[in-house]
Amino acid sequence: MRLLLLILTSLTLGTADAREPDDPPPDARELVRKAMDHWRGVSSYSEMTMTIHRPGWERTMSMRSWSKGDDLTLVRVTEPRKDAGNGTLLDGDNMWTYSPRINRIVKIPSAMMAQSWMGSDFSNRDIAKSTDIIDEYDHQLTRREQHGDRVHYTISSIPHENAPVVWGEEVLIVRDDYVLMRHEFRDQDGEMVKVMKTLETDIMGGRPVAKIMRMSAVDTPEEWTELRVIAVDFDRDLPDRLFTLSNLRNPRQ
């Protein structure tokens, strides 16, 4: 659910915690937690497009996504026509995918979590792992930068010895209104493997939101996947039955 988390962390209340530049530097773990807390326990509905770019071709999909609480997420593709109806359901670390063409639900095995999600530069793990980063990592504030009237905090997060994660380090840049501006994934040697950048922020649904985000591997900068949030709505009353396998197969919403 990291992808959704990334989107949703950005969908935070801009008014709630606007910091003065002179405030003492915040605690790194608090900063990450705050960023997460803003979407925790909150349900959301969003519409977005995902563009997969490769040298020589490009493809854009539209999708809708619903989330509730920490664990439940449903993503459904609406366009292009050929792919409409394909969906992904997440419940914690469990992941299912549904394809209307074969009318089957397939559970994605844990061995496949490193594979690409819908052919994009996001892996299944990127999509599925949720708030692990808060508790499985040690966080350290390494930098504080002034960008206009905003402050950007750089946080280095290193996983605990036994944490079930693939990265050696993750570096997050969080704006003082808790919009995630940049997320680097580094290997055990500290080499950056892939990076997600927020290219544009906006106020949507009454909150500051990372509107356009782009993920690409460091080795292949000409290949990237861009997510663009079209519309978002918070605190909808979403019923639990939305996040069931039967609803994944037969959408009622």
Place this chain on the structure above:
Amino acid sequence: MSISLRMAWRNLWRHRRRTWLTTSAMVFSNLLLIFLISLQFGSYDMMIDNTLQTFSGYIQLQRQGYNENPKLRDSIPGISALAEQLRERLPAARVAARASAFALASSEQRTLAVQVTGVQPGREAGVSTFPGLIKKGRFLQADTAPEIVLGSVLARNLKVGVGDEITLLGTGRDGSFAAGVVTAVGIFESGSGEIDRSMAEVPLAYFQQTFSMDDHGHAIVLSAPSLDQSQVLLPALREALASRQELVVLDWRALNPGLEQAIQADLSSAWFMYGVLVVLVAFSVLNTQLMSVLERTREFGMIMALGIKPRRLASLVMLETALMALLGFALGIALGWLVAAYFHVEGFSYPGMEELGARFNLPGEMYPSLTPVSLLLGPAVVFLFCLLAAVYPALRLFRLQPIEAMRAA
């Protein structure tokens, strides 16, 4: 016949038995070398043939870069038509088109990643042994049928049998969702764990439809009855494709880089063994010639007293050795050729080999390769080393003092 030559020849037969014994050591080692080397080359040919015939074929036609980094999009348009065209131009070759992608295969109980290959059901048997390796069920038949054949280990891991359904999920060539439900119609067992664990084949037309490939494919596989015959196809193939710059012709080395390495590793360990054999024979020649020089000390002393130069005597000894080595060389090659030729025609096999071959759809016999290299290489080296071995006894003659030599016992 010069006097030296006549003397050398006569000297050789002064000790008839000894000469024959030494010669027979050479003949034996030559025979052994010819047999082993030709069998070894023959087994490499077989190894190459078997490996290539299993799946990769002798030659493949791919889009540039696909072999190093296979991507679904690096495909060849109109692949079936191109394959048909090549079939007409190269009547000696067996030609089949393929396409390939990774997909999630899931049964009722399990989901695994597999490499799915789309093949032409009617043509695949010409370039791959898989159709003959079906242990349960049958091979693919119809071009568009939603059917799949898969490796035995894969089938076991997925817990499917013949008749069960498998769901395939992947990404199409245009980036769309690729999904299909196929029925397992056959299970093959190649004997290679790697292949049996990860490979599955569906009909090409069905593959193209499922993975949004239109008429594209990834490889045209060419095969011939043997490696040599496949090499003959290369120039004609390159010529036929001269206008298609985006395509590359890959030979077996490019398709199976590990195979050549395995052969080279095996060769270097064999060279060591052959070296030991040759050195042993050389020592036996050294022993014989040293003995024959030492026992003639008095005789040589007398001849030298008569005014013959040591150089002349040394060349006499060398000539004796050369004659003996030549005899061993000729007899060795004659016998070695006979043995190798017999097995070249009849085939060589050891107990159990036939059963082993039958299980993996391979021939049960090895055929030694009869080439000038495999016949002459061993004996030539033995010949050379025998001459080298005679150098030491011959050099001793230069230190010979006529008076002392004549007094020697």
